[in-house]
Amino acid sequence: MGRTMPSITQAFIEEQEAFGRFRRALRRSDQLALDDLFASARQHLAAAAYASHALPMETFLLSMLLEQHKQVLHLRAQLEALHKERDA
Amino acid sequence: MLEVAGWLLDLYDDPQDEVALWLLAEDGRRLRLRQSLALTFYIAGEERMLRAAQDYLRKLPLPSELFRTRRRDLFLPEPLDVLAVRSRASDQAALFRQVASRYPDLTYYDCDLPLSLHHAARHDTFPLARVRVRCAEDGEIFELQTLDSPWEIDAEPAPLRVLQLEPDCDPSHAPPRALLARFERCSYRLPLDPPRPLLINLRALLVRHDPDLLLTAWGDTWLLPMLLELSEQHGLPLPLNRHEEREVGLREERSYFSYGQIVFRGQQVHLFGRLHIDHRNAMLWDDYGVDGVLEAARVTGLPVQVAARNSPGGGISAMQIRTALQAERTPAGGILVPWHKQQVERGKTALDLLRTDQGGMIYQPIVGLHRDVGELDFISMYPSIMVHCNISPETRLPQGLGPSPEPPGLIPQTLAPLLEKRVAIKRRLAELPAWHPRRKHYKAFASAHKWLLVTCFGYLGYKNARFGRIEAHEAVTGCGREALLRAKEAAEDAGFCVLHMYVDGIWVVRPDAKRPEDFQPLVEEITRRTGLPLALDGIYRWVVFLPSRLDSRVPVPNRYFGVFQDGSLKVRGLETRRRDTPAWIGAVQMEMIEMLARVEDAERLPDQMPALVELLRARLAELRAGRVPLEDLLVAQRLTREPGEYSVPSPAARAAAQLAAVGKHTRPGQRVRFLLLRGQPDVHAWDLPELPNPERLDLSRYRELLMRAASSVTQPLGVDQAILEAWVEGAVPVALLEPAGANPPCMPR
Numbered sequence: 008m009g010r011t012m013p014s015i016t017q018a019f020i021e022e023q024e025a026f027g028r029f030r031r032a033l034r035r036s037d038q039l040a041l042d043d044l045f046a047s048a049r050q051h052l053a054a055a056a057y058a059s060h061a062l063p064m065e066t067f068l069l070s071m072l073l074e075q076h077k078q079v080l081h082l083r084a085q086l087e088a089l090h091k092e093r094d095a
Numbered sequence: 096m097l098e099v100a101g102w103l104l105d106l107y108d109d110p111q112d113e114v115a116l117w118l119l120a121e122d123g124r125r126l127r128l129r130q131s132l133a134l135t136f137y138i139a140g141e142e143r144m145l146r147a148a149q150d151y152l153r154k155l156p157l158p159s160e161l162f163r164t165r166r167r168d169l170f171l172p173e174p175l176d177v178l179a180v181r182s183r184a185s186d187q188a189a190l191f192r193q194v195a196s197r198y199p200d201l202t203y204y205d206c207d208l209p210l211s212l213h214h215a216a217r218h219d220t221f222p223l224a225r226v227r228v229r230c231a232e233d234g235e236i237f238e239l240q241t242l243d244s245p246w247e248i249d250a251e252p253a254p255l256r257v258l259q260l261e262p263d264c265d266p267s268h269a270p271p272r273a274l275l276a277r278f279e280r281c282s283y284r285l286p287l288d289p290p291r292p293l294l295i296n297l298r299a300l301l302v303r304h305d306p307d308l309l310l311t312a313w314g315d316t317w318l319l320p321m322l323l324e325l326s327e328q329h330g331l332p333l334p335l336n337r338h339e340e341r342e343v344g345l346r347e348e349r350s351y352f353s354y355g356q357i358v359f360r361g362q363q364v365h366l367f368g369r370l371h372i373d374h375r376n377a378m379l380w381d382d383y384g385v386d387g388v389l390e391a392a393r394v395t396g397l398p399v400q401v402a403a404r405n406s407p408g409g410g411i412s413a414m415q416i417r418t419a420l421q422a423e424r425t426p427a428g429g430i431l432v433p434w435h436k437q438q439v440e441r442g443k444t445a446l447d448l449l450r451t452d453q454g455g456m457i458y459q460p461i462v463g464l465h466r467d468v469g470e471l472d473f474i475s476m477y478p479s480i481m482v483h484c485n486i487s488p489e490t491r492l493p494q495g496l497g498p499s500p501e502p503p504g505l506i507p508q509t510l511a512p513l514l515e516k517r518v519a520i521k522r523r524l525a526e527l528p529a530w531h532p533r534r535k536h537y538k539a540f541a542s543a544h545k546w547l548l549v550t551c552f553g554y555l556g557y558k559n560a561r562f563g564r565i566e567a568h569e570a571v572t573g574c575g576r577e578a579l580l581r582a583k584e585a586a587e588d589a590g591f592c593v594l595h596m597y598v599d600g601i602w603v604v605r606p607d608a609k610r611p612e613d614f615q616p617l618v619e620e621i622t623r624r625t626g627l628p629l630a631l632d633g634i635y636r637w638v639v640f641l642p643s644r645l646d647s648r649v650p651v652p653n654r655y656f657g658v659f660q661d662g663s664l665k666v667r668g669l670e671t672r673r674r675d676t677p678a679w680i681g682a683v684q685m686e687m688i689e690m691l692a693r694v695e696d697a698e699r700l701p702d703q704m705p706a707l708v709e710l711l712r713a714r715l716a717e718l719r720a721g722r723v724p725l726e727d728l729l730v731a732q733r734l735t736r737e738p739g740e741y742s743v744p745s746p747a748a749r750a751a752a753q754l755a756a757v758g759k760h761t762r763p764g765q766r767v768r769f770l771l772l773r774g775q776p777d778v779h780a781w782d783l784p785e786l787p788n789p790e791r792l793d794l795s796r797y798r799e800l801l802m803r804a805a806s807s808v809t810q811p812l813g814v815d816q817a818i819l820e821a822w823v824e825g826a827v828p829v830a831l832l833e834p835a836g837a838n839p840p841c842m843p844r
C-alpha cells in the first residue's frame with residue numbers, strides 16, 4: 008500500500024528517534040521524564056493526524072503542553088480541596 | 096684514539112666543526128667534539144621543474160650529492176618520486192634557501208628540521224643522554240654510542256654545574272643596583288655600577304666555576320643583552336659562551352595568537368657550549384622547573400635551550416618529526432616531513448559539521464553541596480584514544496571506540512612510549528611516601544609529560560602542524576564524547592547518580608558508596624566498556640558546584656571546590672585560581688575554603704559561618720589600616736591589543752598608557768600589573784618608577800572584590816553577598832543556618 012505521506016504514528020516515531028542523541032546525553036532521571044513527555048503526546052495522535060500540520064513536531068509539542076496543563080489544573084484543584092479540608 | 100663516556104650537553108651545527116657536540120665527561124672534563132653528519136632534504140614536483148632544480152643545484156658552489164629516490168608522504172596514498180639533496184649539515188640551510196627561492200613552486204621536505212632531531216634519528220641521541228664516543232685526539236668522532244633512552248624513569252642525572260644569576264629587583268619595575276650570583280653554596284653580590292669591576296668579577300666567576308647551565312631571571316630580556324653591551328663598551332670580553340669562536344645567539348621578541356589568546360614571547364639569548372635558561376621567559380616554569388625542562392628536552396629531543404622556551408606544542412611536533420625520521424631505519428622507510436603543509440579539509444555536509452565539529456563533552460553539574468562524591472578520570476584521555484583507536488593522519492578513522500586493524504600510525508607510535516612513561520611515573524608516585532626526595536623529580540616529569548600529551552591533541556587539529564589533520568582531531572573528540580557517555584551509562588546502570596561530567600572526568604554519587612572499593616567495580620566496568628584506562632581520582636568528603644555569577648539558577652561547568660577524604664582540596668574556577676585576582680583576595684578566599692575544609696561532616700559546615708565572618712572582618716580591618724602590602728593588591732590583566740587600538744581603554748590599557756608615557760612599552764599578550772585608585776587616574780601601573788600615595792587606594796573597590804570572592808564560598812551554604820555584607824558590617828547578627836541538607840542527588844521518581 009503506497010503512501011505519499013508517512014502516517015502520523017510513523018512521523019511521531021521518527022521525531023522521537025531524531026532526539027535519540029539528545030536523550031542519550033541526559034541524566035537517567037531526565038531521560039525518564041522526557042519519555043513521559045513523549046508518551047503524553049501520543050494521546051493526541053489522532054488530532055495531530057487530522058491537523059496534518061506541515062511540521063508535525065509542533066503539534067506534538069503542543070500536545071505535551073496540553074497534557075502538562077491538564078496536570079497543573081488537576082493538581083491545583085486537589086490542592087484547593089486539601090486547603091478547604093484543613094481550614095474547615 | 097680516545098674513548099670517553101659521559102653526558103651529551105648540547106649539539107649544534109658549526110661552520111668549522113660541521114656538528115659541534117659538548118660532552119660532560121665522567122672524569123669531569125667538558126669536551127667540545129666534532130662530528131660530520133650528512134643531511135638530506137627532498138624535493139618533489141613536476142618532472143621538468145625537478146630537472147631544472149637539479150641542474151641549478153649542481154652548478155652551485157656548495158657541494159651536494161643529488162639523486163632520485165621514492166619516499167612516503169603521509170598525506171598521499173602512494174610513495175612519491177623525489178629528488179634527494181645530501182650535504183654537510185652546516186651547508187643544508189644555505190642550499191635549501193637558494194633552491195627554494197629560485198623554485199618556490201616545488202614541494203620541499205625535511206628541509207628545516209632541528210639538527211638535534213636529525214642526529215637523534217641517526218644516533219638515538221637526546222639532550223643529556225649517556226653516550227660513549229671514540230674520537231681522535233683533535234675531537235673528531237669516529238663512533239658514537241647512546242647508552243640510555245629518554246624513556247628510562249630513573250636515568251642517572253647529568254652532573255650539571257649551575258650558576259644562578261639574577262638582578263636584585265624586577266628590571267621592568269625599577270633599575271636594579273646589583274646582580275646576585277649563586278654557585279652551589281657560595282653567594283655573591285656584584286654591584287652594577289661601576290661596570291668594569293662588575294665585568295671583571297663576573298668573568299672570574301665564569302672562569303672559576305665554568306658552569307654548564309646559566310640559570311637567570313630576566314636573562315633573555317634584560318640581563319644578558321645588558322652584559323653583552325657593557326662588555327662591548329668597555330672592551331672586556333665576557334665568556335658567556337664556552338665555544339669562544341661563536342657569538343651569543345639573540346632571537347627577537349614577538350606576539351602571536353594562540354588558542355583564543357594573545358601570547359607574548361620575549362627576546363631570547365642562546366649560548367653555545369653552555370645552556371642558558373631564563374626562568375622568567377621559560378614556558379610553564381612554575382609548573383615544572385629545571386627538572387621538568389630537562390625532561391621535556393630529553394623526551395622531545397629538542398636542545399635544552401629551545402625546549403625551555405618552546406611551547407609544548409613545539410615539543411610534540413618535534414617528537415613526531417623524530418618518529419618520521421627514525422622510520423628511515425625500518426623496512427617501510429623514512430616518512431617525509433613537509434615544510435609548508437598543503438592539505439585541505441575534505442568537504443563535509445552540514446550534518447557532518449554539526450556532529451563532528453564539537454569539543455569535549457561538558458555537562459551542567461547539579462549545583463549545590465554534595466557528600467561522598469567519587470571523581471573518576473580517564474587517564475590522559477585524548478592521547479589514550481589516539482593510541483587505542485590508532486588515530487593518525489594516515490590511518491583510517493575509527494568507527495566507535497574499537498581498536499584498529501591497521502599497524503600503528505605515526506601519532507600512536509610517537510605517543511605510546513610517552514604515555515607508558517607517564518603511567519609508570521604516576522604509579523611510582525602513588526607508591527612513594529610523601530617525604531621521599533624523588534617525588535619532586537617525578538612530579539616535574541609528570542607535569543612535563545602532561546603538557547606534551549595535552550597539546551598533542553591540539554596539534555592533530557592545527558592546520559599548520561606538519562602532521563595535523565582536522566578529521567583525525569574531530570575523531571578524537573568524538574571518541575571522547577562516546578567514552579564519557581558510556582561511562583555515564585555504566586554509572587547509572589550501577590545505580591549511581593551522575594552529578595557532573597567534564598571532558599575526561601565524571602563525578603558520581605550513590606548513597607551507599609563511601610570507600611574506594613565501592614567505586615572499584617564501576618571503574619572496571621567503564622574500562623571494560625570503553626577500552627580506556629580510568630582511575631578513581633578521589634572521593635570528596637563534600638564538594639560544591641557553584642552556579643553562574645550572573646544567574647544563580649544557571650550551573651556553570653568549571654566552578655567548584657571540595658575536600659577529598661585525605662583532607663586535600665580541589666578548587667577550580669574560583670577567584671583564588673585566577674591569575675588576575677589580587678593575591679590578597681585569592682589568599683583570603685583560600686583561607687575561607689581551608690576553614691571549611693576542616694569540617695569533616697558536611698552537615699556541620701554552617702557552624703563555621705561566625706568564624707568566616709570574623710575572618711573577613713579582621714582582613715578588612717587590615718586593609719583599612721594599610722597593613723596589606725601593595726604587591727598583594729595588584730591586579731594583573733593581559734593586554735589584548737596594542738594600547739592605542741582600544742576604543743574604550745580597559746583598566747589594563749590605561750595602566751599601559753601610563754607606562755608608555757615614561758617610555759616603557761607593553762605589547763599585546765603581556766600582563767600589566769596595576770593598583771586601583773580613587774579619583775583620576777583610577778589606576779596606577781606597578782612598573783611606574785614611583786609608588787602611589789597609599790591613601791589614594793580605592794579601598795571600597797577592593798572591599799567589593801573581596802566580598803564578591805567571599806560570597807562564592809558562602810553562597811552554597813545559603814549565604815549570598817547581600818546577607819554576608821550585612822553580617823560583616825554587623826548590621827544583622829550572624830544567624831546560624833539550618834544544617835546544610837546536602838543536595839538530594841538525582842531526583843528520585
